[in-house]
Amino acid sequence: MTGARGKGREGKVWFVGAGPGDPDLITVKGLRIIQEADVVVYTDSLVSEALIARARPDAEVLKSAGxxxxxxxxxxxxxxxxxxxxxxxxxxxxxxxGAVLEQIVALEREGIPYEIVPGVSAVFAAAAAARVELTVPEVCQTVILTRVEGRTPMPKGERLRDLARHGGTLALFLSAALTKAVTAELRAAGWRDDTPVVVVYKATWPDERIIRTTLGELDAAVRRAGIRSHAMILAGQALDPALARSGAFRSRLYDPAFTHGFRKGKGEG
Ligand SMILES: C[S@@+](CC[C@H](N)C(=O)[O-])C[C@H]1O[C@@H](n2cnc3c(N)ncnc32)[C@H](O)[C@@H]1O
Incomplete structure (x- = not known):
């Protein structure tokens, strides 16, 4: 396989990140692996059929959701x-x-070689759809990828209210049906009801929807839209739509007065 490191046609498993939905948002390497694989096993609930259609006509293609x-x-x-x-x-x-660890454990046990090919996570597709930067100088420099507690219990110290106390930007997976709990947890962490929140349903899919709201309105807005799954909740001051118009925030990287390895700052000797 050209997309692989190994030589020859030895049996091997490649865990490939398909990206958030748009079949063009896969890495060149990931696409090559799908195109050349003998067998394709894919998460049919969230991977585009258009991407899987790129597999060889004679490839064995299996859906894993069931x-x-x-x-x-x-x-x-x-x-x-x-x-x-x-x-x-x-x-x-x-x-x-991604529930890959449990598969890795089995492959390790069976001595099967494997490799992981990264993909564009929904968090970044949602940020792109919302047209925001998740890290804004002097506003928030941390992004926490997490979820609110659902059927899977959260480990000690990782409840949403504990994490939210750090401030920064929250990216909540698997939480669209639990917006009441999200609101309660963030309020318990001291977040104000006017904190900006963006919910992106099916980012990069043709039926993508973007809901700009606030913490106080989150539950009602998501219910009104009928969204229960396939959505990313982004919350924090980085989501404030006023930032794009303010011009108040800029990084030091491109500041004329700031010297770094690739550019000498103006006025510095
Ligand atoms: C099992 S997780 C898989 C996450 C995936 N590994 C990733 O990196 O995006 C599924 C959750 O990811 C989020 N998600 C996946 N694809 C999405 C998309 N296109 N738009 C919005 N959220 C998405 C939703 O929160 C969904 O409940």
Whole structure:
């Protein structure tokens, strides 16, 4: 495979980040792996069919949404053992809420070689759709990728209210159906009701929707829009629509007076 590091056609599994939805938002390497794979196993709930259509006509293509972990792993191991190149295609980036570790554990146990090819996570697709910078100089320099507690319990110290106390920008996965809980947690952390929030439903898909709201209005806005899943909630002062018009914030990187490795600041000797 040209997209692979290894030599020859040894059996191997590539975990490929498909990106957020738009089939053009995959890496060149990830696309090559899909195009050349003997077997493609993909998360059909959130990966575009147009991307999977790029697989070889004779490739074995399987949808994973209806499969159990055991069934998925059995396919990955069986096909790799048979010397096949297997593309296991995940939405966004595989390392973020991707459920890849449990597959990796099985491949390690079975001695199957594997590689992870990163992808564009929904957090960055949502930021692009909302046309914001998640880190604004002197406003927020931290982005926390997390979720509100749902059926999966949060580890100690990682409840949303604990994380939100740091300030910064929050990117909430898997939380669209839990906006009441999100609001309660952020209020408990001291966030004001006028804190800007942007909800991006199906970022980069043809039916993408962007809802600009505030913490106090979040639950009502999301319910009104009928959004229960496939949405990213971005919250914090970086989402303030007034920032784009203010001109008050600029990085030092491009400040004429600031010297760095690639440019001498004006007025500095
Ligand atoms: C199981 S997680 C997978 C995340 C993925 N690995 C990533 O990096 O984007 C699924 C959640 O990601 C978010 N998500 C995935 N694709 C999205 C998209 N196109 N637009 C908005 N949110 C998305 C939603 O919060 C959804 O509930």
């Amino acid at each position: 499969m159990t972990l055991e069934e998925i792993v059995a396919v990955l191991v069986d096909r790799a053992r048979a010397g096949k190149a297997v593309a296991r295609v995940h939405t966004g980036d595989p390392s973020v809420f």
